[in-house]
Amino acid sequence: MKPFRLHEPTTVQEAASALADAGGGAALYAGGTELLLAMKSGLLAYDTLINVKSIPGLDSVSADGDGVVIGASATHSAVEHDPLVRERLPLLSEVEHGVANLRVRNVGTLAGNLCFAEPHSDPATLLLVYEAELDIAGPSGARRIAAGDLQTGSYETSLGPDELLTAVRVPVFPAGVRAAYSKFGYHHRPTLGIAAALAVEDGVVADARLALGCVSPVARRLSRSEDVLRGERVDALAEGASVLREAARLASEDADAVEDMHGGVDYKEHLVRVFLERTVLRALARNGGGDV
């Protein structure tokens, strides 16, 4: 690996200033689980890495109203095992448990996963149905964006060159929501990820949140499929039900699936149809938490 220097700021402002001063020659370093692989292979090279873990308190996980605020240097393992996350966001805990392998989870961070913007990310997909928000800091101050507004393409984000993600704000699901996440694939990273969070009132789907990731460069909400499910009676949503088939068909249409090492477009669209139906049914069969 090309030698780099290590900058260890102690405040967010210092990290932002260091980024600005470097003019593209520096990158933020948290877990390094993705960045260092790209640097080892020569795909990326930086003169300086800015270690956000040297900023005190940035690894905290704390309550925020009914939700949870996850600091930028909290690792996947820390998020998975955090008591507050387990209590309030059990599906996030379970999805974090499924990320990569134990060693990567012990080092890699949730925020780093989002910022590296690799298209095959479980958390990036799941956070869309939580309707999470991201705190971003830069030399000119702080701003907050929807989680879905971070990634703009493969390995591309809306972060300015001198900005850093400081925290991930995840609200709890509204009362009555049943949720599930499905992933599928034979590679180290998932080929497909689908999240479903369905609010059930009086036996009817009162609200539906569906998100699809990994099959295209950027994870997305599936608003047309959500619309189809809203207002449907839960007991009519059995395997093969026409309304489920329609939601699945619309999802595959809206997937914008791309061909890559995980497979072709037709294959991915087929997976989307199969797993959208399965994930909705798994979510409805549960009481809010549940398996991945």
Added chain:
Amino acid sequence: MSEAQSLVEMTFELNGAPVAATVEPQTPLIDLLRERFGLTGTKRSCDVQVCGACTVLLDGAPVSSCTVPAFEARGREVLTVEGFAAGEDASPLIEAFVNNAAFQCGFCTPGMLLAAKSLLDADPAPSEETIKDYMRGNVCRCTGYKKIVEAVHEAAEASR
């Protein structure tokens, strides 16, 4: 305002003993262990954090030393297979791996042992499902895993 460093001076605990080292930031932990300290039990294989052959315990938690920078060990405890083998709690796992023939070529074994140790430290009586889930990031190309799972299970029983 701190300055960017091209060398990191550090002390840490290596297999129970305090040590000092000066490293370049880009040096991975495995190079420090193998080349500076001669601890060649830690194996480099995939070099991309997938296979687990380079597993060491950092403050008791498995990490991939092929990619974790050496400077991350600052002020922390590193346990390699050499330190593990010299420890009091090693013999049940080592004996169970031998009794069950839980290795053939042996290249994955240092990582397997350390992953198993960290599992048993956290959960002294893991179910088969837990063992498989915990160890699934450590790859073996010889055994088909069954014998490894059985060995970890046997070591857990023997330690009780």
